[in-house]
Amino acid sequence: MITHIEVILAEVPTIRAHRLSVATMHTQTLVLVRVRCADGVDGWGEATTIGGLNYGEESPDSIKANIDRHIAPLLIGMDARQVAKAMAKVRKVIQGNRFAKCAIETALLDAQSRRLGVPLSELLGGRVRDALPVAWTLASGDTATDIAEAEQMLELRRHNIFKLKIGARPVADDVAHVLAIKKALGDAVSVRVDVNQAWSELDAVRGIAALEAGGIDLIEQPVRAEHKAAMARLAQRYAVALMADEALHGPLDALDFVRHDGADVFAVKITQSGGLLPAAQVAALAQLAGIGLYGGTMLEGGVGTAASAQLFSTFGELAFGTELFGPLLLTQEVLRTPLVYQDFMLHVPTGPGLGVEPDLDKLRDLRRR
């Protein structure tokens, strides 16, 4: 039986300013959910977002308030082993709130897979890979700093895929910044960009042509999420891969993209999709339609990153790798044993459930009061 649901907000400074077109991050607010059950098993989930309300329509504060006040009371007293039944109740009664739903579903699945003694991936169809390629985001705002950071990552053998955050400056300035980095890093390294919706369709026509000619591998969400027709026109016009991110809020959006040939690649995010199982449906639609897959992040800490890794390990096709570097952007580790990043890959935890243990003492110190 589900007895308690607790939401913890933990403020963790980032290792450097992380500049997106919609926000500059100096700290990340981790949103962690702990579900406690009468049989003594605990489950953990994460609903971390980016930039308060700058990026999405749920904030850390709204997620906590809505779980405490509206979602937890629906679940307390229910059978913790019947995860699908519990989530069906939440999905029927609660509108929206995809991040909150994701954290609750993750925690219930974590607890249930611990009970069964298997990694969470095995409840999601089973893993087909034990390690995932991991991109790093260069977002210091300065070209020389970004090049030095990338060279350090290559040297450490931690990342050889780099995503650059652009869109805040004029298109020509951003293009010059990206192509300078591409030129410095060379052909063995994959360089991609994320515009975070900042461009008009006309900006995008100019920007994408220049980036494609300069050897950039992937262009993420160049135009506003609502402008799906523009995104489809751009995807059909250019050979370089165009990826949907903010426009993808779960299986129904994925279906719409499939129907309209609206993107070449999907950034699958468990929170944006509304949970692990809806995210699996997004991936299934992509694979059926021949759309490429990329494992996305909302810069979660170790819990959400492990949950995402458990799901992405089940994807047969993962042509563009992942960006599950969230814990590496933070100055504090919230797991008792950190995730393993080695030889350009994140190793998918092998223990039961998520395969990670939150450090309760650390969380007590970092917790927002």
Ligand SMILES: O=C(O)C[C@H]1C=CC(=O)O1
């Ligand atoms: O993709 C986004 O829009 C959000 C996020 C993921 C990596 C990163 O640096 O920012």
Ligand SMILES: [Mn+2]
């Ligand atoms: Mn993005």
